[in-house]
Amino acid sequence: MVATTTAFSDLVNQLQNNFVDLKFALGSDFSWSADQKTVYYPRSTMQHAPQLLHEAAHGILGHSTYSRDLDLLKLEREAWSKAIELSKQYNIVISEDTVEDALDTYRDWLHARSSCPNCGKTGVQASAKLYKCVICPQSWRANDARTCGLKRTKL
Ligand SMILES: [Zn+2]
Ligand SMILES: [Zn+2]
Structure with missing residues (x-):
């Protein structure tokens, strides 16, 4: 080794x-x-x-x-x-x-x-880290550090 x-x-x-x-x-x-x-x-x-x-x-x-x-x-x-x-x-x-x-x-x-943390549908990316759901009124932020694991923060 x-x-x-x-x-x-x-x-x-x-x-x-x-x-x-x-x-x-x-x-x-x-x-x-x-x-x-x-x-x-x-x-x-x-x-x-x-x-x-x-x-x-x-x-x-x-x-x-x-x-x-x-x-x-x-x-x-x-x-x-x-x-x-x-x-x-x-x-x-x-x-x-x-x-x-x-x-x-x-x-x-x-x-x-890109999946909505509220309803699970695929959202649209409003800006680099901001997503919006197209089904429900939920928005969320996703981190860009993929090695640190995914984080979705409900807004
Ligand atoms: Zn949703
Ligand atoms: Zn790479």
Whole structure:
């Protein structure tokens, strides 16, 4: 197990050397912070190398703010194609299943996020974090930190 952990930190170091504009820092989960120009990663093994490349891809592509969920899914796709490009350079295999599973999870998350906490119908997105139900008078806010779990706050 020591060997695989070492390989993962080697990969982090390689990425850090190759992309000096980005910072790589230990965090509680895989995420990209555009504000801090930092890729966060938990202590991990090579099994999670695809996630690391994916978050690095967000950084390399300069993904920052978004307004609507539709754009969000587009950015996710872009980051995965970039991650696949990187994977060849770093000799990592990213299977189609990995990408499809990730995008499915993302779609589920988007769906849950847009579901009315009162009646369960899919709402319309009024602004980046504000949703309104089309059936009942409920509005709600959804967080954008998908790694922290979904939160819907009734308004
Ligand atoms: Zn992503
Ligand atoms: Zn409703």
